Amino acid sequence: MxxxxxxxxxxxxxxxxxxxxxxxxxxxxxxxxxxxxxxxxxxxxxxxxxxxxxxxxxxxxxxxxxxxxxxxxxxxxxxxxxxxxxxxxxxxxxxxxxxxxxxxxxxxxxxxxxxxxxxxxxxxxxxxxxxxxxxxxxxxxxxxxxxxxxxxxxxxxxxxxxxxxxxxxxxxxxxxxxxxxxxxxxxxxxxxxxxxxxxxxxxxxxxxxxxxxxxGGSPLLDRSAADLGLKPAMTLTAPLISCTEIAAGEPVGYGATWRAPETMPVGVVAIGYGDGYPRHAPSGTPASLDGAPTPLVGRVSMDMLTVDLRRAPDARVGDRVELWGTDVPADTVARAAGTIAYELFCRLTARVNFRVDQG
Structure with a gap:
């Protein structure tokens, strides 16, 4: 990594x-x-x-x-x-x-x-x-x-x-x-x-x-960017740094605000509010790993967040999770976090590594 x-x-x-x-x-x-x-x-x-x-x-x-x-x-x-x-x-x-x-x-x-x-x-x-x-x-x-x-x-x-x-x-x-x-x-x-x-x-x-x-963001309340034929100009990803299994009823993250509904795999992703990801994004905010939904669980920390890996059972440390981009529209993340895509894009910090897709 x-x-x-x-x-x-x-x-x-x-x-x-x-x-x-x-x-x-x-x-x-x-x-x-x-x-x-x-x-x-x-x-x-x-x-x-x-x-x-x-x-x-x-x-x-x-x-x-x-x-x-x-x-x-x-x-x-x-x-x-x-x-x-x-x-x-x-x-x-x-x-x-x-x-x-x-x-x-x-x-x-x-x-x-x-x-x-x-x-x-x-x-x-x-x-x-x-x-x-x-x-x-x-x-x-x-x-x-x-x-x-x-x-x-x-x-x-x-x-x-x-x-x-x-x-x-x-x-x-x-x-x-x-x-x-x-x-x-x-x-x-x-x-x-x-x-x-x-x-x-x-x-x-x-x-x-x-x-x-x-x-690539939608300017309308009732239509998605895809509905309008728009494509995302940014894809934000970060690697899994841990994959563990936790027992039913066990908490994840600060404040123990979320508990596992069953024995299940949980991944830790190397991105947090120190990188500009919204701290107020709740459990259930969408993310994706190779197209498989991996929603957030627990609170976002400064340097990491945690995701539900039940639909990505083959996930391994080093795999990159998409926080927004092609599979996960930034507008969808923004709605879950009670904000707008404009703010998501503008708040990324200097810790994020920017690359230009030459394709």
Whole structure:
């Protein structure tokens, strides 16, 4: 056993998922959301596959610089503000496209625009109430961009709050607010996140911004990633370091929260919350060994967790258990643990060994 937890990254899967985006939203430009180091997958590891996107979207200047270091040169929307006040990385990058969502932010960009010309997006708050201007301010904002030397309007954005539920009326309401505010104004429109792409064709507008679906997670409450034709871009595995038989009624793990219902084999897997696996994943959370279900039993520890080997009787020390990937969808693990696949991907720690699948 040369390594503990291993996350194998599959660029071919991301390329496939990008083709699904283009099939669902034909003719639209695609800006791939790669914030949080490509949702924990690693921008550099996926650089070749991400080069097929028309543009990118990040949350910080550091993430923008990481893209450029990885050789990705597409137009890139900066979805958040420059929190440290240092605009040098922004001004040095002509393909960086700030998203303006506040007057103070607008003022800072306007002050440097004559020297550093910039394409900008404007965000409207259509009901999610995180960031953005009120829709009724759109006309005035357009006038200000037009009157500011060096600023060019790339377009308008908003963000959907409930698009993961195809029956929630909020999405229709948000699109109505957005369209009404911009009815007489020029500029490209961008509304759709992954859920919008998959379930709300009306949100496709001119440019879509896929995130979780690129990495093989489902953005919808009622459909799996497989239902949507998506493939996982990460497979997380770890080796068995012990296989033992315990008697009926014996406990496993801290707190003795789980007891064997019968005499049975139990395996110890070399991964825990110190590697980013969720500590709150309960007994019964799915895992797999060569396709055989090996669900968790007992509490997750810092360095290890335990699994039920009754359906994998030939398991041996050194065999690798899949925690999520092809056999065990990350969405399924996330539901069992009361979280979302986004968090599973982003919380993996430096103890995990990342590899890139060259296939």
């Amino acid at each position: 040369s390594e503990r937890a291993r996350a194998e990254i599959h660029p071919a899967a991301l390329r496939h998922n990008l083709t699904v985006v283009r099939r669902l939203a034909p003719g639209r430009r695609v800006y791939a959301a790669v914030k949080a180091d490509a949702y924990g997958h690693g921008v550099a590891r996926l650089a070749g596959a991400l080069a097929d996107a028309d543009g990118l979207a990040v949350a910080s200047l550091a993430e923008l610089q990481a893209l450029r270091t990885a050789g990705l040169t597409q137009p890139t929307v900066l979805l958040s503000d420059v929190l440290d006040g240092d605009l040098s990385a922004l001004t040095a990058d002509p393909e960086a496209e700030p998203l303006i969502f506040s007057t103070a932010q607008f003022d800072r960009l306007a002050a440097i625009a004559a020297e550093y010309p910039r394409r900008v997006w404007i965000k409207l708050d259509t009901g999610m109430h995180r960031l953005g201007f009120a829709p009724e301010q759109a006309a005035g904002l357009h006038q200000r961009v037009a009157a500011t030397p060096g600023l060019t309007l790339a377009g308008w954005m908003t963000h959907l709050g409930c698009a993961d539920d195809p029956d929630d009326p909020m999405t229709t309401q948000q699109v109505t607010f957005f369209d009404s505010a911009l009815a007489s104004l020029p500029g490209h429109r961008s509304i759709a996140n992954s859920a919008g792409i998959c379930a709300w064709p009306r949100t496709h507008a001119d440019l879509v911004r896929p995130g979780i679906m690129l990495y």
